[in-house]
Amino acid sequence: MNAFAVFGRGAIALLAEIGAMSIFALRGAFAWVTGPFYTRAFLSAALRIGFNSLPVVGLTAIFTGAALALNIYDGSLRFNAETFLPQILSVSIVRELGPGFAALMVAGRSSSGMAAELGAMRVSDQIDAMSTLAVDPYKYLVAPRILATTLMMPFIVLAADIIGIFGGWLVAVFALEFEGATYIRNIDQFLTAEDVGTGLVKAAVFGFLISVMGCYYGYKSRGGAQGVGAATRSAVVASAVAILASNYVMTSLFVDF
Amino acid sequence: MSDAPKIAIRGLKKSFGAKSVLKGIDLDVRQGSSLVVIGGSGTGKSVLLKCVLGIIQPDAGEILIDGDNLLKLSAFDRRRRAREIGMLFQGSALFDSLSVWENVAFRLIHGEGKSRREAREKAIECLAKVGLAADVGALQPAELSGGMQKRVALARAIAADPNILFFDEPTTGLDPITADVINRLII
Ligand SMILES: Nc1ncnc2c1ncn2[C@@H]1O[C@H](COP(=O)(O)OP(=O)(O)OP(=O)(O)O)[C@@H](O)[C@H]1O
Ligand SMILES: [Mg+2]
Numbered sequence: 001m002n003a004f005a006v007f008g009r010g011a012i013a014l015l016a017e018i019g020a021m022s023i024f025a026l027r028g029a030f031a032w033v034t035g036p037f038y039t040r041a042f043l044s045a046a047l048r049i050g051f052n053s054l055p056v057v058g059l060t061a062i063f064t065g066a067a068l069a070l071n072i073y074d075g076s077l078r079f080n081a082e083t084f085l086p087q088i089l090s091v092s093i094v095r096e097l098g099p100g101f102a103a104l105m106v107a108g109r110s111s112s113g114m115a116a117e118l119g120a121m122r123v124s125d126q127i128d129a130m131s132t133l134a135v136d137p138y139k140y141l142v143a144p145r146i147l148a149t150t151l152m153m154p155f156i157v158l159a160a161d162i163i164g165i166f167g168g169w170l171v172a173v174f175a176l177e178f179e180g181a182t183y184i185r186n187i188d189q190f191l192t193a194e195d196v197g198t199g200l201v202k203a204a205v206f207g208f209l210i211s212v213m214g215c216y217y218g219y220k221s222r223g224g225a226q227g228v229g230a231a232t233r234s235a236v237v238a239s240a241v242a243i244l245a246s247n248y249v250m251t252s253l254f255v256d257f
Numbered sequence: 258m259s260d261a262p263k264i265a266i267r268g269l270k271k272s273f274g275a276k277s278v279l280k281g282i283d284l285d286v287r288q289g290s291s292l293v294v295i296g297g298s299g300t301g302k303s304v305l306l307k308c309v310l311g312i313i314q315p316d317a318g319e320i321l322i323d324g325d326n327l328l329k330l331s332a333f334d335r336r337r338r339a340r341e342i343g344m345l346f347q348g349s350a351l352f353d354s355l356s357v358w359e360n361v362a363f364r365l366i367h368g369e370g371k372s373r374r375e376a377r378e379k380a381i382e383c384l385a386k387v388g389l390a391a392d393v394g395a396l397q398p399a400e401l402s403g404g405m406q407k408r409v410a411l412a413r414a415i416a417a418d419p420n421i422l423f424f425d426e427p428t429t430g431l432d433p434i435t436a437d438v439i440n441r442l443i444i
Contacts, residue, residue, distance in 0.1 A: 132310055132343065
């Protein structure tokens with residue numbers, strides 16, 4: 001087989017996969033409109049994704065903020081701009097690192113969790129059983145998870161932003177001898193609602209992508225424990241790629257000169 | 258209405274790759290009657306049921322319920338049709354994130370919009386029919402033995418009083434006495 005055919009086949013398979021995912025995601029959007037809406041399933045998904053992600057996202061954010069403060073200080077010292085540390089740090093976090101890191105952590109946690117849970121349900125006939133019980137498994141299992149993740153991500157990212165800026169503040173005040181109140185005032189005067197808002201829009205998009213990937217691979221998984229393992233792996237990899245790619249696209253749209 | 262079969266299957270075929278499993282099945286089931294399909298392991302009994310339920314798409318043939326070909330119905334009509342069918346899966350397929358009574362009441366609560374209290378009473382009633390005490394209802398499926406899981410799955414299949422009931426090996430893994438109770442219940 002020549003290399004051209006291999007490449008072509010791969011490209012076609014990739015496009016077919018993206019198409020199937022898009023249809024899957026559209027069905028998700030359509031399911032909220034047509035109902036029925038399963039409130040309990042939604043609330044439990046929201047609690048699991050939103051609340052239970054906070055510790056790991058918080059830890060990531062505080063260390064990211066702290067390391068970022070050191071790096072920005074060290075870099076900006078070279079042209080005597082170190083007093084701008086609070087501004088640079090806060091804008092980096094709310095626009096880019098808060099949404100990005102939080103989404104990657106949630107992808108590792110929830111996308112894999114959804115893929116494993118739905119995958120196990122699929123291979124043990126539970127999803128088929130649900131459809132014989134007059135409940136559309138798509139509406140009961142998939143739609144609430146997609147909606148919950150999309151709605152919860154902005155809150156998670158807001159928490160990550162605050163904790164990340166706090167991590168930077170700790171380093172700045174205790175290691176770099178900044179004055180705590182001035183640091184906060186600088187951020188307050190500099191940061192715009194747009195900086196924060198675009199980060200939160202990113203967060204919602206990331207949440208949508210994470211849950212679509214997790215549900216898609218879980219829902220379609222085949223072939224026992226091995227199939228569930230493969231679904232989990234694909235879900236995490238695909239959501240990480242989707243997050244980073246869509247992040248670039250959104251950033252280039254938001255940074256409009 | 259009376260002499261038309263409730264379920265009629267005509268020339269049903271299904272193969273997986275090169276392996277053909279169903280090779281043109283014809284059968285009729287009349288209203289109010291029972292039909293048992295017997296066959297060796299791996300001969301396609303479960304596949305046949307899954308075709309009728311719409312879980313597996315057959316390659317050829319017709320499946321008629323009350324004279325309507327299921328394979329020609331729209332997805333919406335098909336789903337409405339599926340509502341009159343109850344199914345016991347070979348592997349039980351209980352929802353492991355829900356307690357036993359929520360499993361049994363699943364269709365009543367989520368499919369038919371009954372209140373949780375009402376559905377719970379009905380679920381306990383159905384559990385009693387398959388010989389399980391009310392306190393089993395509060396357990397998780399993983400805490401039950403295989404035979405108990407099967408009985409819970411049976412209770413779940415009959416909870417909404419469907420017109421058509423499919424059982425995929427309802428008594429495998431049960432002791433002869435319980436199996437007898439289940440067989441009586443089915444008939
Ligand atoms: N999803 C599938 N993909 C490929 N082959 C399948 C699939 N499902 C079933 N088969 C094949 O179809 C054949 C019939 O399977 P089926 O589960 O219907 O058997 P069965 O009659 O129910 O057997 P048992 O009594 O052991 O439950 C088997 O040989 C199996 O390998
Ligand atoms: Mg079988």
